[in-house]
Amino acid sequence: GNWGRLAAQQSLTQDQLLDFDTYGNVTLIHVTDIHGQLKPIWFREPEINIGMGEYRGQVPHITGADFRRAYGIEDQSRSHYALTYDDFQALGQAYGKMGGLDRVATVVNQIRAARPDALLLDGGDTWHGSYTCYQTQGQDMVNAMNKLRPDAMTFHWEFTLGSDRVREIVGDLPFAALGANVFDAEWDEPAEDFAPFKMFETGGVKVAVIGQAFPYMPIANPGWMFPEYSFGIREERMQAVVDEVRTAGAELVVCLSHNGFDVDKKMASRVDGIDVILSGHTHDALPEPALVGETIIVASGSNGKFVSRVDLDVRDGRMMGFRHKLIPIFSDVIAPDADMAASIDAERAPFANQLGEVIGTVADDTLLYRRGNFNGSWDDLICQALIEERDADISLSPGVRWGPSLMPGENITREDIWNVTSMTYGKAYRTEMTGEFIHTVMEDVADNLCNADPYYQQGGDMVRVGGMGYRIEVDQPIGSRITDMTLLSTGEAIDPAKSYQVAGWASVNPDTEGPQIWDVVESYIARQGTVSVPPNTSVSVVSG
Amino acid sequence: MVDTATPRVRVPRDATAGEIIEIKTLISHDMESGQRRNGDGDLIPRSIINRFTCDFNGQNVIDVAMEPAISTNPFFEFMAIVPESGTFVFTWYDDDGDVYTDSKDITVT
Amino acid sequence: AGASVAALLPVASSAQEAVDAIIAEFTGGAEMGAEGLTLTTPEIAENGNTVPVEVDAPGAASILVLASGNPTPKVATFTFGPMAGAQFASTRIRLAGTQDVVAIAKMQDGSFVRASREVKVTIGGCGG
């Protein structure tokens, strides 16, 4: 059927992929949420991405065929594969893995060939998410990114290296470490370690790049790891900094943001004077910028899968027009940059034996992925590992959006396990919780996803649950969304008064005890040999 | 609390006559709310700073009545007008009768 | 998500009477306007034990701050003296769960103004 057409489309060349009619006088290059991924990967986009309130049905909250219709993307095309979830296995075989920082380097170099003073801006979540990143406390990513020569970056997971390590790295960075919303927690003043903005002169234009770090850092991640800092959206502060850079002569104001897409949309509607928001955190990849008032919002995906190029025509202190391309990093089409490839291999070489060890195999009936609002198959696997290895009734796994996919039939290496579990607070706890408390936790997390006001969302997904089914009505108020909680092993309703053994990981509490989650998952996969994950039918989602 | 209640204050060293300046204060104090229980399940008695004042050359800037809902290590930020050179005096009143003070001079030009 | 200890959900309206009584004591039952008092709080508290709260009411004699969902709602009363440069104050407060923080300013002319902001206190979770 489609295979002939797929084969024909594979003849895409690097030149065709990177073709861009250079425009205006300023070029921005945006990468974000790389999560430690130096090598090409599989990465399946979400099937379920619910928008709340006025954001429902708006990008990025459309998926699959609806997404393709919205952007005029042909079924079975390369863009179908890169940007939507369905037919992932077949399209993956045709179009290959995506990403790899050596391919990203080729793209960046080619853009710089056309526009030597293009600004390369990294939205953060860079120094996190892999075996080598964990073992080197982020140094592998710092070294690789330094070769890419960004002009500025902002932050989220970086802070989970601990504030001492962050300051150690930031002190040596050959580019700007930005965060207008990073404050000293004690005196409530802008933190001295992070500049609010940097002014660049490019194409004869004064460009201000303002950083906005992840606002909910001490809530979504362990605040005890960086107690000196306070974050928050700080709308008034953003307006004050925009006004300051305009007064200082900025003709183009760019916000390098880790707010998440809906927060960026709301912020754009309430802060005047931002021309471009380069959006990160929620991992959305959009073929066109979203427009809010006179602000364009660019979303560049995650895990090294995409690079955004934005050319702008700035005249008389105004953005007169733009040209944009979301460049998918097809690893079989884009030649790796030899210099970067050699550096990446050198970073990985000391860990080669550990990385490559095969722990098990993905069953032919199973695609391992995460990224939707609710459990993906990787999450189900982790939850099942927690139940069996930690002898629990119920398991909880964080609703994160990072972590590559694995195809049916593939080997599972240690690196693959670390790619979906690596973090500095990965201990797998085991504790008793009453049914009532489990409900409270579920309601609390659900509100962080489902609150109709994006400023009250944290930009994550629903906690993944093993051993327990439930029904969620996303449009209900907090306290009334989660019903029908059922213990899957017995089919009985969860009793609010009864205690259950709950295993989980990624607790934000400092005193968490237990084995590391990657060891739990490795042990489980090794015992299974071949891992098959049945479709998850235990979460019933009601919306609209 | 005498040993641990250490005040810290940020006041500009100088200002122009009539300028409105920003003042920030912190004092290390547990602010025991009286609602927490110890390991035996008994209520830990309330022990807080219940009042904070700032005066400039004998005239009041701000007077705060504080309840147990004020966080550990109470922080205040407020504004003062400085018509002349002089001294800010900061005073914290503890439940246990202790009074902690700090002062800062400012030169008006 | 995780096994955080403090479960913090909106507090039921049982404390409403206590809040009303404190307000009545402060205002003497007078009507309250809605303009002229700016109350600034974070949307989501980074830590429910230390939530920044800022009040600003030009022309106020004093400002009362309440945490409507705390077991003891009264938080602080700021009284401004002749050397106050603005009727502005900022502090950090404890919130026992998601709730409305309420501020009431008594103006120098004897009138009252009220402002309220919801602050979400969450167990926390994870994200992108």
Ligand SMILES: [Mn+2]
């Ligand atoms: Mn993030």
Ligand SMILES: [Mn+2]
């Ligand atoms: Mn991310």
